[in-house]
Amino acid sequence: METRTLRYFLAVARAENISHAATRLHVSQPALSKQMKELEQQLGQKLFTRTGSGIRLTDAGQLLRKRAEDILAMVDKTEDEFRALDAVTGGDVYIGCAESYSIRLLADLIHDLRARYPGLRYHILSGDTGQVAERLDRGLLDLAVIVEPPDLQKYNHIALPNADTWGVVIRRDDPLAGKKTITAQDLIGLPLLSSAQSREADFPRWCGETLDKLTFVGSVNLFYNGTMFVRAGDACLLTFDRLARLDDDPELCFRPLAPTLETKMFVIWRKYQTFSPMAQALLDTLRDAFHQ
Numbered sequence: 136m137e138t139r140t141l142r143y144f145l146a147v148a149r150a151e152n153i154s155h156a157a158t159r160l161h162v163s164q165p166a167l168s169k170q171m172k173e174l175e176q177q178l179g180q181k182l183f184t185r186t187g188s189g190i191r192l193t194d195a196g197q198l199l200r201k202r203a204e205d206i207l208a209m210v211d212k213t214e215d216e217f218r219a220l221d222a223v224t225g226g227d228v229y230i231g232c233a234e235s236y237s238i239r240l241l242a243d244l245i246h247d248l249r250a251r252y253p254g255l256r257y258h259i260l261s262g263d264t265g266q267v268a269e270r271l272d273r274g275l276l277d278l279a280v281i282v283e284p285p286d287l288q289k290y291n292h293i294a295l296p297n298a299d300t301w302g303v304v305i306r307r308d309d310p311l312a313g314k315k316t317i318t319a320q321d322l323i324g325l326p327l328l329s330s331a332q333s334r335e336a337d338f339p340r341w342c343g344e345t346l347d348k349l350t351f352v353g354s355v356n357l358f359y360n361g362t363m364f365v366r367a368g369d370a371c372l373l374t375f376d377r378l379a380r381l382d383d384d385p386e387l388c389f390r391p392l393a394p395t396l397e398t399k400m401f402v403i404w405r406k407y408q409t410f411s412p413m414a415q416a417l418l419d420t421l422r423d424a425f426h427q
Contacts, residue, residue: 136177138210141203143170144182148200152189208275215411225254226413231267231279232259234358236377237297237400241280244420255413263332263356271405277414282398283336290403293421299375301337301396302389304365311371316393319345322371326352328361329373338373341396362387 143160147167150156157164175182180195192200215227232238249255260267264281271279272289282299285292303317311321319342329338331354338346352370355361358378364370366386375398381389402421404410410418 136174138207140170140174141207143167144174145200145203145207147171147183147190148192148196150189151191155189205273205275209273212275225252225256226411227256227258228278228411228414228417229258229276230260231270231276232261233263233267233280233282233400234261234356234378235280235282235299235375235400237295237299238280240295240297240424241402241421244424245417248417248420252413252416255417261357263330265332266356268403271403277404277408277410278418279403281401281403283332283401284399285401285403289406291406291408292404293402293425295400295402296425298397298399299377300391301333301341301373301398302376302391304362304372304374304381304387304389306365306368306386307384307388309371311390312388314390317390318393319349323348324350326350326370327373328353328355328364328370330354330356332356333373337396337398341392341394 143156143162146160147153147156150159153168153171154164157167160167171183178195178199180199181193182196182199183190184193185191212227212229230241232241245255245257260270260276264279264283267276267279267281270276280295303311303322305311311317314321323345327349329351334346334351334354338349342349353364355364355372358372358374361372361374362379365372373392376389376391381387404418
């Protein structure tokens with residue numbers, strides 16, 4: 136199976152129309168249709184079904200789309216790494232990040248590193264620990280920044296010096312806005328949003344069995360999106376401090392939890408991992424900065 140064929144397949148899958156995909160790829164429609172038929176024959180599975188306006192992926196097509204995206208991401212990353220071997224003036228680094236103000240530390244280091252290596256290009260994927268660790272395990276990321284202690288059997292790590300403090304984002308017209316801190320008892324009966332990961336790893340150590348009395352109406356893993364539901368008056372958002380400055384926000388405010396709940400951040404990478412020169416330069420910079 137050639138990578139070119141996989142790129143053609145992804146173009147068709149995304150356009151959901153052979154003609155549109157052919158135009159974007161600058162190939163003829165008959166040639167592209169032939170490539171797709173040969174791919175189906177090679178795999179022994181039907182990948183597309185026709186609709187009134189184009190095509191739709193079958194279950195087999197959906198599976199191939201996921202695999203093709205991973206394969207081509209790895210091919211592109213490998214090509215970038217080999218190009219970077221000739222000159223360590225730059226290269227691509229792929230980093231998975233949980234949302235945290237501590238990412239500012241990483242941003243400052245990359246900014247300084249780009250002064251030394253102007254050809255450095257960084258690609259940030261945001262997600263929770265499970266999402267970024269999965270891509271790290273598949274070799275699609277060089278490093279990941281996570282918000283829970285790493286699995287020491289799988290990963291090497293650097294502990295970042297700062298910790299994030301938990302609190303709740305609420306509307307300024309909420310009665311709780313008049314309090315300096317928010318307890319678990321204050322939250323009973325209120326509609327709450329948080330990340331699924333935090334409900335398993337963080338809140339049990341904060342409020343213990345009271346967690347069973349709290350009402351989570353949904354989950355969210357990006358701060359900004361969560362605040363939209365708070366603005367709508369639908370929920371309160373449990374999240375880290377300093378993800379956004381709300382002091383001058385006319386609608387929302389942040390109140391810390393009591394007792395204080397903190398979460399540390401860790402940079403992780405796979406044991407026995409081989410790095411590109413640029414990724415190794417970043418890792419060395421992180422170690423030097425945090426004396427690890």
